[in-house]
Amino acid sequence: MxxxxxxxxxxxxxxxxxxxxxxxxxxxxxxxxxxPVGVPASDPPTSGGTTPAGESIPTSDIPVGGGAIYPEEKLVVTQPTAGEFKAFSAVCTHQQCLVTKVEDGKIDCTCHGSEYSITDGSVERGPASKPLAEKTVTVSAAGDSLTVS
Incomplete structure (x- = not known):
């Protein structure tokens, strides 16, 4: 043919x-x-701080009811209520994009629309089905800085 x-x-x-x-x-x-998949190396998330890995983070950098994203460390630190600090991996469990913002009590991954709780990292809206991995936060004796491990 x-x-x-x-x-x-x-x-x-x-x-x-x-x-x-x-x-x-x-x-x-x-x-x-x-x-990470979905986040071009030249276009990292825009919210967050610049504290290098292993250094303390001023607690004043973390707003109550919100948080800050540290893209180079792939870390998100939140303060759900005054004086309560939480930290999670900033890598979305859906397709490993970095989360891009923390607002309205949620950690958002704008790659595909997943949202996580600032309190425990649990999924509040998919497509992600697993929570963000939690990290250990240690607040200084003076209460003015924290470290994450």
Whole structure:
């Protein structure tokens, strides 16, 4: 059987490829392996602090009812109520994007819409089905800084 190559068939093929390439790209990791899936290395989450790993975090940097994201450490620190500090992995359990913001009592991953509780890291809205991994928070004796391990 001979397949006829016509201008129309070529245009259909080009149109199909134009649709398929962005579709495949959207379903892929979208990066070169240097960062988490779904968050390009050049576009890290914007909220949070810059405290290097292993150093103390001023408690004043963590708002009551909110939190801060430390992208380089893949860490999110929250203060659900005054003086109560929690810390979790900032890696979404759905497809390993970094969470991007903390607001309205929730930790949000804007890659696919998952939301987690600032109190215990539990899933409040999917598609994620597992909670964020909890970390250990130690508040200084003076109450003005904390460390996470």
């Amino acid at each position: 001979e397949i006829e190559t016509s201008r129309r068939n070529v245009l259909y093929g080009v149109a199909a490829a134009g649709f398929a390439v962005p579709l495949v790209a959207a379903c892929g990791s979208g990066d070169d392996g240097s960062g």
